[in-house]
Amino acid sequence: MPSELLLSLRVNGEPVRRLVPASRSLLEFLREDLDLTGSKHGCDVGDCGACTVLVDGLPRLACITLAADVEDHEVTTIEGVSPDGQLSPIQAAFDRHVAAQCGYCTPGFVMALTHLRAERPHPSEDELRTALGSNICRCTGYTKILAAAREALK
Ligand code: FES
Ligand code: FES
Known part of the structure; x- marks a missing residue:
């Protein structure tokens, strides 16, 4: 396996082509190579x-995904959900409900809900909680996050 590879993909709608170490995680690639530090x-x-993040519209954990694995795919990060500088409906609901304290978990929750909203615009409570089952928040106790999610997906 080569130690570096020339990676081509789309990130937030833009074509990207970079030489990266073969062992680079997608999260390192986004944050350190592309300066997309929202994830x-x-x-x-x-x-x-x-x-x-979303890869071809599906949630993926960028820390355990190799950048090489998203060659020729479309990656959407938190920076890509509000391309015109306006909060997305989910972000706006988080803002209204003050659903963040330190905010470190928030991009992950927003991306998981962005996928759910695209797949199931009116999810049941079980579907909503299942969609957020892989996201951990150490601050909020989840009550406000769930309230924001219910409002955004009502
Ligand atoms: S940083 Fe990727 S799942 Fe925790
Ligand atoms: S707001 Fe701090 S971890 Fe969720």
């Missing part, structure tokens, strides 16, 4: 959801 390093082992 967060939480646990770095796939347990917390803070690094959630």
Whole structure:
């Protein structure tokens, strides 16, 4: 396996072509190579959801995904959900409900809900909670996050 590879993909709708170490995680690639720091390093082992991005519209944990694995795919990060500078409906609901304290988990929750909203615009409570099952928040106790999610997906 080569130690570096020339990676081509689309990120937030834009074509990207970069030489990257073969062992580079998608999260490192986004944050350090592309300076897209919205996706967060939480646990770095796939347990917390803070690094959630969408790959071809589906949630992926960027910390345990190799950048090489998204060659020729479309990656959407938290920066891509509000391209015109306006909050997305989910972000706006988080704002209204003050659903963040430190905010470290928030991008991951927003990305998980962005996928759910696209797939199931009117989810049941069970579907909503299942969609957020891989995301951990250490601050809020989840009540306000769930309230914001219910409002955004009502
Ligand atoms: S940082 Fe990726 S799951 Fe925690
Ligand atoms: S708001 Fe701090 S971890 Fe969720």
